[in-house]
Amino acid sequence: MSWQQRIEQALDERQQSAAYRRRQVNQGGNGRHIQLNGECYLNFSGNDYLGLSQDARVIAAWQQGAQQYGVGSGGSGHVTGFSTAHQKLEQQLAEWLGYPRALLFISGYAANQALLAALMQAEDRILADRLSHASLLEAAAHSPAQLRRFRHNQPQALADLLAKSCDGQMLAVTEGVFSMDGDSAPLAELHRLTRTAGAWLMVDDAHGIGVHGDQGRGSCWQQGVRPELLVVTFGKAFGLSGAAVLCDEATAEYLLQFARHLIYSTAMPPAQACALQAALHCIQQGDELRARLQDNIQRFRQGAAQLSLTLTESVTAIQPLLVGDNQRALDLAQRLREQGLWVSAIRPPTVPPGGARLRITLTAAHQPQDIDRLLEVLHDVSI
């Protein structure tokens, strides 16, 4: 098969299974609203859970950072790209989350890939919740270690895997809040099991950081757990992008030697590190934003229950409506759009086969009337 045939066949398959993806050009908005195709929609698709991507304090910090440092870092952190802004942010994150060290990465995807690539060896085993994010499962599949997946959020399933003998080290991998289901992992129980077995636990808290726990310190803090490896990302509640790995001193030094995504990649702009410091401050002082988000979640869940909509158990900002069939999910998203609401239809392979859904996300930027409008339209399109 030629290159062209191979590519065309893959595209045809995607089309036929109603799984073809297209990007939409976002012409602007304020988090609560979004402008696409010349229309303004109420936005229920973003991960900007606290609305910080539009926060004047964060924007001003970015601008001041650009004035001070210019717009780019100029190189890898191992050359000249690690500035006082990066250093300060790492220190603030480590202190806030109670770890000896934090290391910045350009994205959560890169952090997850880097960690598993740098840490895992052929005799090791990765035990991952089967609904873990693609960046984790893919990194695990590419690593020389064996990958075993356990039933979603089932500590006993992890315990069974931990009980099997392994020549090397075992690393259990999970998320704080699952990106497509919105449910939370039983972290305390998982960590108890890994500790007993002498294994390490890695938690990707992309969707919990900033939102859950005292001062928004995330799912682990909320559940009183300090995993050996914690990944937090800045594309969600922080309203920016980038990520950090929280770990002990020796692991941080090891990653600085062996994490290729750190060594061979340009560091984030220092101005972004300045904006992230401002976003961190907003999160630490953000009880009011978190309370507003919680009110929106409750309003949505109560309204949905009255309409007998089938929701998952999620009590987080991610409120998926399971639909099943790909085409039906696309049709429903389209009908919502016709009523001025932007909700993403998520289809396999992002979710398991037959698991197509409308992934509704709520934010602190939504007003109560936005939630009511969403419920009204969901009722009309009779999910």
Ligand SMILES: Cc1ncc(COP(=O)(O)O)c(C=O)c1O
């Ligand atoms: C659980 C989880 N981990 C990692 C990532 C990747 O993070 P980033 O967008 O910073 O690359 C995402 C989504 O973006 C995610 O949902």
